[in-house]
Amino acid sequence: MGYLCLTRRDGENIRLTIDPGVDMAKLLHLLLRDGITIRIDTLGQGAVRVGIEAPKQIGIYREELLEG
Structure with missing residues (x-):
């Protein structure tokens, strides 16, 4: 299993891909x-910490890294 923890603000996305x-x-x-x-952990001021644990065959990306 892989694990990623990151902070997201209102309107930001996370994309899971195979x-x-x-x-x-x-x-x-x-x-x-x-x-x-x-x-999901609340950080305040519109931000949350998101931790995702998934099989390593599933990519977990901040959506803005995949655009462009």
């Missing part, structure tokens, strides 16, 4: 067994 070439049967098994865990 990496190309992933063994879909293995990924489905991992998702059914472990799922994806999302933790």
Whole structure:
């Protein structure tokens, strides 16, 4: 399992993607067994800390990094 923790403000996004070439049967098994865990902690002033734990075959990105 991979884990990413980052801060997001109102209107900012996180995108989960499946990496190309992933063994879909293995990924489905991992998702059914472990799922994806999302933790939200309030920081104040419109910001939250988001922690995401997912199988390593799932990419977790700040959406602004994927634009452009």
